[in-house]
Structure formats: structure tokens, C-alpha cells
Amino acid sequence: MNIAILGAGSVGGALGKRLMAAGHQVCFGVPNPQGDKTQAMLRELGANASAATVTEAAATAKVILLATPWTAVPEALQRAGDLNGKIIVDCTNPLQMGANGLELTMGHTTSGAEQVAALAPGAHIVKAFNQTGFSNMEEPAYNGQRSVMFVCGDDAQARATVCELSEAVGFETIDAGGLKIARLIEPLAMLWIHLAFTTPLKRDFAFALLRR
Numbered sequence: 031m032n033i034a035i036l037g038a039g040s041v042g043g044a045l046g047k048r049l050m051a052a053g054h055q056v057c058f059g060v061p062n063p064q065g066d067k068t069q070a071m072l073r074e075l076g077a078n079a080s081a082a083t084v085t086e087a088a089a090t091a092k093v094i095l096l097a098t099p100w101t102a103v104p105e106a107l108q109r110a111g112d113l114n115g116k117i118i119v120d121c122t123n124p125l126q127m128g129a130n131g132l133e134l135t136m137g138h139t140t141s142g143a144e145q146v147a148a149l150a151p152g153a154h155i156v157k158a159f160n161q162t163g164f165s166n167m168e169e170p171a172y173n174g175q176r177s178v179m180f181v182c183g184d185d186a187q188a189r190a191t192v193c194e195l196s197e198a199v200g201f202e203t204i205d206a207g208g209l210k211i212a213r214l215i216e217p218l219a220m221l222w223i224h225l226a227f228t229t230p231l232k233r234d235f236a237f238a239l240l241r242r
């Protein structure tokens with residue numbers, strides 16, 4: 031599948047690597063495709079990775095992963111052009127630095143994913159890959175057990191496609207329902223961040239699912 035990843039930082043790079051390993055074509059859409067950082071990452075990823083402007087990367091992709099800072103989301107979506115019918119996977123978290131550290135800028139009655147949907151009418155928005163650290167996206171398994179990824183979105187087909195991509199990355203994937211479930215999944219990201227930054231767990235842990 032042709033996948034565009036808007037943002038080639040920690041999250042974009044980790045997901046790009048895993049998706050390419052699963053056989054997908056990945057094009058990173060970034061403000062400066064020729065920049066040193068992006069070019070160094072491309073050399074590491076190998077010949078099947080490419081970089082282009084956001085507009086170029088989004089143009090041919092069926093699935094677009096949004097992996098920019100939250101504040102860059104409106105610009106990235108605007109540059110992405112016609113998003114009608116495309117699947118946008120929202121990997122971002124609407125974070126800001128508050129008096130007590132990082133905090134979500136919204137919740138309970140809306141979510142970042144729903145704001146993305148408002149900015150891209152006609153696209154199928156799916157929330158995923160936001161709720162764990164990028165190093166868990168590079169390697170989702172711990173001692174043979176896969177960590178969990180919750181996925182939500184209003185379009186069942188788009189959600190199924192993203193669930194398949196999440197499985198390909200290596201997560202045990204749970205279809206959690208409609209897009210408003212992002213109101214629950216974004217605070218889960220905040221819990222992971224809180225634990226990673228304030229406890230001895232650091233970044234070397236992930237959430238997993240047990241079943242009876």
C-alpha cells in the first residue's frame with residue numbers, strides 16, 4: 031500500500047520502518063525533504079523510503095499518517111490538499127506545556143481526533159499509534175508478548191484497514207469503536223507519558239491486554 035507519513039520524527043520514523051518492513055511503500059511528507067535530518071533517516075531506512083513535500087506525499091497515498099506536532103496539524107492538513115475519501119491516521123496528541131508539565135489541551139467532550147475530522151471533512155479519520163512511546167512502535171513486543179494498540183474511527187472499512195496496519199507494525203490491535211472513543215484513547219497516551227517521565231519505568235514499558 032502507498033502510505034504517506036506527514037512528519038519524519040520519532041513517531042514517523044519508527045512507524046515508517048515497521049511499515050516498510052511489512053512491505054508497504056512509505057513516503058514522508060515534511061517541510062524540508064532535502065534537510066539533513068530527513069536525508070540521514072532515509073539513508074538508514076533504505077531504498078524503499080522516500081521524502082517529498084507534504085503536498086506531493088499526500089497526493090498519491092491512500093493512507094496518510096499524521097505524525098507532526100499537534101500545533102502543526104492544521105498546516106499539514108491544509109498542505110495535504112484534497113483529502114476526500116482518504117484515510118488519515120491521527121497519531122498525534124493535543125499536548126501543551128502547562129504549569130505542571132505536559133497536559134492535554136482538550137478532552138471529555140471532544141478530542142484531537144475529532145478536531146482533525148473537523149479540519150478534513152470527507153476524509154476517514156482513524157485514531158491510532160498515539161498511546162504509546164515511539165520506541166514501542168519500533169519494537170511492540172516484550173518477551174514475546176505484543177503490546178496493545180487501540181484503534182477508533184467512524185468508518186468501519188477505514189478502521190479495519192488501520193487495524194491491519196497496526197497488526198503489521200506488530201501490535202495486538204483492538205478495534206475500540208467510533209471516533210469519539212479518542213476521548214478515552216488520548217488520556218491513555220497521557221498516562222503512558224506520565225509514567226514514562228515520572229517513574230522508574232522510563233520509556234521501557236508498554237500496556238498489554240490479558241484475556242480470560
Ligand SMILES: NC(=O)c1ccc[n+]([C@@H]2O[C@H](COP(=O)([O-])OP(=O)(O)OC[C@H]3O[C@@H](n4cnc5c(N)ncnc54)[C@H](OP(=O)(O)O)[C@@H]3O)[C@@H](O)[C@H]2O)c1
Nearest residue numbers: 037038039040041097098099100102106122123160163164
Ligand atoms: N514521541 C513519542 O513517543 C510519541 C508517541 C505517540 C504519539 N506522539 C505524537 O506524535 C506526534 C509526533 O511526535 P514526534 O515525537 O515524532 O515529534 P518529532 O520527533 O518532533 O517529529 C515531528 C515531525 O513533524 C515534522 N513537521 C513539523 N511541522 C510539520 C508540518 N507542518 N508538516 C509536515 N511535517 C511537519 C517535523 O519536521 P521538522 O523536523 O522539519 O520540523 C518532524 O519531522 C506528536 O503529535 C506527538 O504528540 C509522540
